Amino acid sequence: YKRKETKMTNLVLFGPPGAGKGTQATILKDKYDLIHISTGDVFRFNIKNNTELGISAKSFMDKGQLVPDEVTINMLNAEVERNEGANGFIFDGFPRTEAQAVALSAYLESKGTEVHAMIALEVEDEILVERLLERGKTSGRPDDADEAVIRNRISIYYKETAILKNYYQKQDKYFGVDGVGSIHEITERLSGVIDDLMK
Numbered sequence: 001y002k003r004k005e006t007k008m009t010n011l012v013l014f015g016p017p018g019a020g021k022g023t024q025a026t027i028l029k030d031k032y033d034l035i036h037i038s039t040g041d042v043f044r045f046n047i048k049n050n051t052e053l054g055i056s057a058k059s060f061m062d063k064g065q066l067v068p069d070e071v072t073i074n075m076l077n078a079e080v081e082r083n084e085g086a087n088g089f090i091f092d093g094f095p096r097t098e099a100q101a102v103a104l105s106a107y108l109e110s111k112g113t114e115v116h117a118m119i120a121l122e123v124e125d126e127i128l129v130e131r132l133l134e135r136g137k138t139s140g141r142p143d144d145a146d147e148a149v150i151r152n153r154i155s156i157y158y159k160e161t162a163i164l165k166n167y168y169q170k171q172d173k174y175f176g177v178d179g180v181g182s183i184h185e186i187t188e189r190l191s192g193v194i195d196d197l198m199k
C-alpha cells in the first residue's frame with residue numbers, strides 16, 4: 001500500500017481488553033508527539049461528570065458490553081475535531097467494530113488523511129484475566145471487579161472486534177506485536193514498527 005502524502009501519522013493500537021493499549025499509548029504519545037484518544041477514558045470521564053453521554057454509556061460498560069456504535073463514533077469524531085492541527089493520533093480502544101472502522105476511514109479521509117497502521121498487542125486470555133483482576137483491586141472500575149464481566153469483555157472482543165485484523169490486513173496496515181514482557185520491552189517492540197512507518 002502506498003502511504004498518502006500527509007504530515008500526520010495516525011495509529012490504531014489494538015488488542016483485547018487488558019492487552020496494555022492504554023499503558024503503551026500513554027508512553028508513545030509523548031515519544032512521538034501524538035494525541036492519545038482512549039474511548040474508554042472519554043467514556044469514564046463522562047460517567048464521572050454525569051453527562052448525557054456518560055449516562056448512556058454506563059449501563060453498557062458496567063456489563064462489559066460495547067457502547068452502541070452511533071454514540072461511540074460521534075464522540076470519536078468530536079475528539080478528533082477538538083484536536084485539529086495535531087501531528088497525528090493514537091486511537092486506543094477504537095475502532096472496536098467494523099462499523100467503527102469504516103466510519104473512522106471515512107472521517108479521516110474527509111480530513112485528507114488516513115489510518116497508517118493498526119498495531120496489535122497479542123496476549124493470551126488467561127494473562128488478560130489475571131491483569132484485569134489485578135487492576136480491579138485498585139481501579140474502582142466495575143468492569144474489572146468481576147471475573148464473569150472480564151470474560152464477557154474478552155468474548156465480545158473475539159465476536160465483534162477481532163475481525164478488524166482482517167480489515168486492516170487487506171490494506172497491508174496490520175502489525176502484530178507480542179504483548180507479553182515488561183512494559184519497557186513492549187514499548188521498544190512498538191517503537192520498532194512506528195519508526196519504520198515514519199521513515
Ligand code: B4P
Nearest residue numbers: 017018019020021022023039040061065066067093131135
Ligand atoms: P477500555 O478503557 O479500552 O479498556 P481495556 O480494553 O480494559 O484497556 P487496555 O487494553 O487499554 O488495558 P491497559 O493498558 O489499561 O474499554 C473499557 C470499556 O469501554 C469497554 O468494555 C466498552 O464498554 C467501552 N468502550 C471503549 N471503547 C469502545 C468502543 N470503541 N466501542 C464501544 N465501546 C467502547 O492494561 C490493563 C492492565 O494490565 C493494567 O492494570 C496494566 O497496568 C496492566 N499491564 C499493562 N501492560 C502490562 C505488561 N506489559 N505486563 C503486565 N501488566 C501489564
